[in-house]
Amino acid sequence: EADIYQTPRYLVIGTGKKITLECSQTMGHDKMYWYQQDPGMELHLIHYSYGVNSTEKGDLSSESTVSRIRTEHFPLTLESARPSHTSQYLCASSERAPRGESTDTQYFGPGTRLTVL
């Protein structure tokens, strides 16, 4: 079981509210990721980070922002939530791949299911 946590697990809020989804990992991983997943659809990368003070946008455009002040935390913020933001948000982390391997295994948190009314 991966030591990566997300809170809240479920969130129902009204349009226009500011929200922050928390993600933390205790594995000391440098890389962290945020994915968005709609029911029956594939995961889409929206943000990633190589380490402290490093953040990059992913493949899917998102109005959310992220920060990486500490290695173990990678919170995602929506300044003004809208119904189109309703989705499941998954956080993941990975360590540097062992020598000779090209990519590392990502460990996922349980996700936050966000509903914006």
Added chain:
Amino acid sequence: KNQVEQSPQSLIILEGKNCTLQCNYTVSPFSNLRWYKQDTGRGPVSLTIMTFSENTKSNGRYTATLDADTKQSSLHITASQLSDSASYICVVSDRGSTLGRLYFGRGTQLTVWP
């Protein structure tokens, strides 16, 4: 365009039966292929990982195969259990960037009935 296609979209089997899930991909250059299991309301958990040179990998009752020439993979589940009910996601990684970009399939939703 890099894509990962999975079939069937959903599958219902009886407990104790075997089943095979399919994954076709067009990701290039290919690095590795993973199968993940995602329980409802949970994050995906890695089952197997295969690189270009590997054509089969087992993890308990799960056996994954890879044909890098035809760009196909399968996940075989033996003697299914109720706890196998989940979405199984095929994930392919490329070698085109430092990030090792992951391409996700939409998953096969497996339901095991008693």
